[in-house]
Each structure stands twice: as C-alpha cells, then as structure tokens.
C-alpha cells in the first residue's frame with residue numbers, strides 16, 4: 001500500500017469514529033465514566049535510571065504508599081501500563097530504548113518526567129546526556145527537583161489525574177498515533193536545537209573560561225576538531 | 226610531583242625493579258602523598274607489571290586509567306597496584322606519544338584489567354594489544370565523535386544536539402544489539418550441533434535489560450543458555466553514562482562535590498567525604514578533630530543506608546517482600562537525619578574541602594543516638610526473617626561461589642572480596658579519619674557464595690553500629706572547619722568587619738580554591754568496596770583530571786566469572802548479591 005492510500009483509510013476511519021457519540025448526553029456520560037475509571041486505576045511503568053528512581057521507590061514503599069491514589073500496581077511491562085515515569089538521567093545510548101518502551105505502551109498513555117535531569121538534562125550539560133526527554137517522547141507532567149521528594153512525584157501523578165478529568169472521549173486528537181513516527185524523535189531538529197541550547201549557569205561558566213563557544217552549532221563540521 | 230632521590234627510591238622493591246629492568250624504568254617520582262610513581266617504557270610495560278605481581282607481591286590491581294595533559298604532551302596510562310602481602314601501593318605509568326597510542330594489555334596478568342582497559346580505550350583511544358574483547362564500553366559502539374576524555378574533545382560533544390539526537394534515534398536497534406551479541410555468538414557459531422543424542426540443539430541467547438526490574442538499574446545482561454545453564458554471560462553497561470569525569474574538569478574543586486553524590490546515590494555522603502579527603506591530601510591539610518568524628522558518623526550511617534537497600538532489594542529479587550518494608554522504614558529514619566543536617570534527603574553534598582558544609586545542628590547527635598539504640602532491633606528482626614529461612618538458604622548457599630585468590634584476580638572488592646575470605650578493608654589497611662583508633666572487626670566469609678555476602682553485610686552493619694557508638698561518645702567540641710583562609714570561607718562577621726576577611730572571601734568566591742600542582746590516588750572504604758579518587762591538579766582552580774574508581778564497576782565486571790555454569794534463576798540472585806549501583810558504574 002502506498003502512503004496516499006493509508007492516509008485516506010485513516011481519514012475515513014476518523015469520520016466513522018467521530019460519528020459514534022451522536023447524542024450529547026451520552027457523550028458526557030461516557031466521559032464521566034471513562035475518565036473516572038482511567039483516573040483511578042493508573043498503572044505506572046517505572047522507567048528508573050538514576051538517583052530519582054530511589055525516590056520513586058520511596059514513593060511506593062511504606063511511608064508514602066502511592067497505592068492510596070489508585071496506583072496499586074507498578075507494571076514492569078510497558079504493554080500493561082498507562083503512565084511512563086521517567087526518573088533519572090537518560091543518555092543518548094538509552095534514548096532509543098526509552099522511545100521503544102513508549103511506543104510499546106497502548107493508548108491511552110501519559111508520561112511524567114521526574115527530576116531535573118529527565119526534564120532538561122539538569123546539571124549535566126555533557127556530550128552523552130539527552131537535554132530533556134521531551135525531545136524524544138511527549139511529556140505531560142514535569143516534576144521539578146533534584147531529586148523531587150516522593151510527595152512531589154505523588155503531586156505529579158495527581159496532576160495527571162486532573163488532566164484526565166479534562167479529556168473527552170469525543171476528542172480523539174490526544175490519543176492519535178502516527179505509525180510513521182514510531183521510533184522517531186518527538187521534536188524537529190530545529191526545536192531540539194532550541195530547547196537543548198546551553199543556558200543558565202553552564203553557559204556563563206564556559207564563556208568565562210573561554211573553553212568553547214556557547215552558540216548553537218548546527219552541523220557536525222562547525223565545531224573544532 | 227617531586228622528582229628523584231627521596232624515600233621512595235629507598236624501597237627495596239623499587240631498587241630491585243630498577244636493577245632488573247635498567248633503562249626500561251625511566252624515572253621514579255613521588256606524588257603529593259609521598260607514594261612512588263614509576264615511569265616505564267611502554268614496550269616493556271607488560272613484562273614489568275608481570276614481574277611486579279610475581280616477584281614483588283603486587284597482587285591487587287586497583288585501577289587502570291588514562292591521563293591527558295593536553296597539547297602535544299604524551300598521554301599517560303596509569304596502573305595503580307597494591308600488595309596485600311606488604312600493604313604497599315605503587316603507581317606505574319606508561320607515557321605514549323599522541324600519534325602512537327598502543328600498549329600491551331595486562332589481561333593475562335590480572336583479569337580485573339579487562340574492563341578497565343576497555344574504558345581507557347573508550348575514553349582516550351589507547352589501543353591495548355592482546356586484549357580479548359577490545360570494544361567500546363560506555364559509549365555506544367557506533368559512536369563517531371571521538372574519545373571524550375581527551376582534552377581536545379568539547380564538553381558537549383562535537384556534534385550539535387539535534388545531530389546527536391538524530392544519530393541516537395536512527396540506530397537500528399537490532400543492528401546494535403547483534404553487534405553486541407557477536408561476541409556471544411562467536412562461540413556457539415554453528416546453527417545447531419548434535420550432542421550425541423541424535424537431536425540437534427542450539428544454545429539460546431537471552432537478553433535481560435537494559436530496562437528490567439531485577440538488574441538494579443539500567444544494566445543489560447546477554448546470556449547464552451544451554452537449557453537453563455548459563456554458558457556465557459556478557460554484561461553491557463554505559464546506558465547511564467553521564468560524563469562525570471569530563472564535567473569535573475570544567476568545575477572548580479568545590480563544585481565537584483554536588484556531582485559526587487549523584488554517582489553513588491545509595492551512600493552519597495561516603496562519596497562526598499572520600500572526594501574531600503582526596504583534595505585535602507593534595508593540599509596537605511588535615512581537618513579538625515571534630516570534623517573527623519562527624520565524618521566518621523556520617524560515613525557509617527551511609528554504610529548502613531546502603532546495606533539496608535541492598536538487603537531489601539535482594540530479598541525482593543529472591544522472593545521475600547517483607548524485608549524491603551522493614552529496611553525502607555529504617556532508611557527513612559536515616560533520610561530524616563540527612564534532611565536535618567543538610568536539607569536534602571539523598572543528594573547531600575555534605576562535605577567541603579577542609580571541613581563540612583556546616584556544623585551539625587543542635588540535637589542532631591541525639592537523633593543519631595536514638596537511631597543507634599533502636600536500629601539493632603530491626604536488624605535482628607530482618608535477620609530472623611532471612612538467616613534461618615530455608616528458602617533463602619536454598620537460593621543463596623553455594624551459589625555464585627568464588628575463592629579468595631580468584632576474587633583478587635578478577636577484581637572483586639569490598640564485602641564481596643571479604644565474603645571470599647580476604648580480609649582487605651581500607652579502614653584497617655590504610656586508615657583514614659583515625660579509623661585505627663576505633664575498635665571494630667572486619668567480618669570475612671568462608672565460602673564466597675551469595676549467602677556469605679549476605680552474612681558479611683549484616684555483620685558490617687553491626688560493626689558500623691559499634692563504630693557509631695564509639696564515635697558518639699567522643700565527639701569533641703571545637704570548630705568543624707579548618708582555619709585556613711585559602712580553603713574555607715571566613716565567617717560572615719569577619720567578611721563584613723575586616724578587610725582581610727573580605728579579601729579572602731572575594732578570592733575564594735571569584736577564583737575558587739587553588740590546589741597546588743600534583744597528583745594523588747586516595748581511597749576510602751565505601752559500602753561497596755574500595756572507592757578510589759585519582760586527582761590531578763595543575764595549580765589552577767579546576768582539576769586536570771578527576772578519576773573515580775568505583776567499586777561497583779569492578780564488581781560487575783567480575784559477574785561473568787561468578788555466574789557461568791550456574792542456572793539462569795541464580796543469575797538474578799548473584800547479580801543482586803554483588804551490590805551494584807549503576808550511577809557509579811557508568812559515571
């Protein structure tokens with residue numbers, strides 16, 4: 001099947017799907033029931049790599065007990081999970097693995113980026129660390145901190161629940177997936193360049209020490225060998 | 226570095242070395258701590274190392290690393306040796322010209338050098354001839370940007386972020402995986418072989434990780450299985466490589482401290498203190514008596530912290546959930562103590578060069594006392610759950626066995642080495658922080674199996690409690706930081722009221738701490754084994770090289786020797802028993 005064929009098939013399907021909830025009242029009821037169910041039985045998929053993972057474990061252990069909020073089951077398989085919790089530093093070597101896990105999770109799914117490293121690269125503006133996982137997977141909630149306290153993670157999970165409240169079964173856009181984008185970065189190269197630019201403290205330090213330029217470099221050849 | 230005729234040259238082993246190899250021993254120097262450094266001719270490096278092990282008793286290879294001083298200066302490969310017989314250490318260096326980075330591999334002398342040399346190749350591009358498994362270890366195998374720890378390699382990598390992301394995501398994962406697996410496949414080779422029963426069978430390849438709950442982080446194990454028996458196990462690491470050692474070269478000496486606790490986040494203060502001790506050795510300063518005792522208290526608390534999570538997670542891996550809840554409860558209490566002292570639960574950054582970030586708050590020591598009194602009860606309860614438990618015994622006794630000699634050879638360290646009957650503990654063999662004045666035992670095992678490793682750690686926690694009791698009884702009054710304006714910020718009152726105070730404050734804040742040129746290899750006993758710091762300074766405010774010799778790195782490199790021939794179910798138990806933390810392995 002050529003590419004053109006596929007897009008027509010998808011658009012036809014979409015029409016059919018949007019026609020199903022004809023009745024406004026039934027649609028609202030659907031939303032209520034479905035969102036209530038989704039919200040209160042989130043199954044997290046812990047993708048813990050570094051220090052933040054220990055705080056994630058603490059959130060699951062006896063003192064904080066995230067099971068109180070319906071997250072009873074930590075699913076260690078992406079096939080049976082709703083929320084990907086990325087806790088810790090993600091290196092370029094790990095990036096394809098993370099993307100594959102995200103692709104393996106069935107819809108509906110959400111993603112939490114836990115900690116400074118997962119969200120922005122944190123203090124590690126180095127050659128090996130991804131500057132924010134949102135370049136590769138879409139993120140719903142960022143939990144700040146280094147590491148965030150277990151309460152912080154719980155708050156992040158509650159925010160996912162809030163987000164689900166606002167969703168509607170009728171609006172399928174957030175749940176759509178393009179098979180063409182599987183295994184690809186989430187953002188375009190220009191956007192990655194923009195959000196991964198050296199900023200804040202590290203820029204300042206390097207400019208002072210004259211170690212290297214801090215302007216964005218777009219092609220491999222631009223940097224001195 | 227101080228050259229020439231001094232105490233080091235008098236040592237009989239070095240005199241004999243010189244007599245035997247003549248000109249191949251190029252020069253003899255001393256580092257900042259007075260430890261001898263021998264420069265040898267690269268061609269005869271292997272020969273000299275073999276001689277040192279066989280005839281001079283240097284049986285323990287602690288570290289192999291590289292040192293690039295920038296410019297056209299030769300690249301150094303550094304071997305750090307230790308003799309368990311004479312309690313002596315020795316550093317051997319081979320200088321390689323930048324256009325000829327080749328050296329013989331020491332794999333035949335110490336199997337422990339396997340991964341260490343691979344890391345030097347990965348980070349510096351030194352080729353080790355005769356190495357059995359010469360591949361990159363931390364960076365992906367298709368990494369094109371160069372050798373990260375060379376001085377001409379930029380901190381953020383050569384390519385732009387977009388290009389790096391594109392390259393990472395365009396890896397065909399199956400390609401990379403099979404590239405890795407070639408090493409495994411190379412052995413079984415043929416598609417199937419007949420083992421005499423008329424049935425063609427083939428060994429199976431099983432991949433575990435990098436995202437798997439039983440690997441304690443992002444470790445990947447590739448196993449070749451014959452039925453349920455492990456024929457070959459290849460650990461793959463580097464999925465959490467963060468570039469700590471490179472980043473440290475761009476930070477001032479005190480700014481490195483917050484990085485250290487992000488390496489071993491299970492026992493963060495141990496790392497903080499070990500690093501501060503290393504820099505203090507370079508500077509030649511000694512901390513105050515109060516600081517020493519407070520550091521001992523923090524160290525031992527963190528040893529308990531780390532062993533507790535070990536017991537909890539290992540028990541989960543083997544199928545017992547309850548100990549996890551018990552031990553995490555106690556961990557929370559230590560976290561509370563952390564929080565009361567430094568304000569953070571886990572990323573403590575507690576030490577400073579020349580002291581601690583602050584004196585302990587009032588009442589804190591009572592909190593520790595309270596913990597020390599009640600903690601042994603929980604320990605007893607946990608032990609009651611496990612030590613005599615027949616399932617636990619069945620899963621752990623006689624599994625993953627290694628004897629003392631083998632353990633030294635493959636580079637095991639810490640509780641794992643002691644479980645094999647080698648009583649090597651840095652606190653006893655090369656005391657720091659006045660550990661020689663404390664009364665404690667070094668527990669050793671008999672069989673070197675998983676059960677012994679468990680018993681050794683349990684006993685170590687008891688000994689830590691003993692040390693804590695003694696330390697609490699002797700906390701002296703007095704300042705926590707050294708009185709040295711070159712190192713420690715003066716108190717605020719002085720900064721505001723005296724010109725001297727203001728100047729030294731200004732200089733420290735604006736320029737950073739200056740450390741005289743020199744190098745040092747200092748080590749402490751962390752919860753996982755010997756934690757070494759190889760620090761090189763050039764007189765400036767930033768390190769030239771910060772090398773962290775992580776004990777977990779050494780322990781995990783020995784995993785294949787422990788599991789080959791065991792059952793696949795035991796792999797999980799053995800892997801858990803060596804106690805790894807990936808942040809430190811991958812750095």
Ligand code: SF4
Pocket residue numbers: 050051052087088089114115116117118122145146147148487572
């Ligand atoms: S945000 Fe901080 S605690 Fe979390 S992984 Fe990064 S360094 Fe570790």
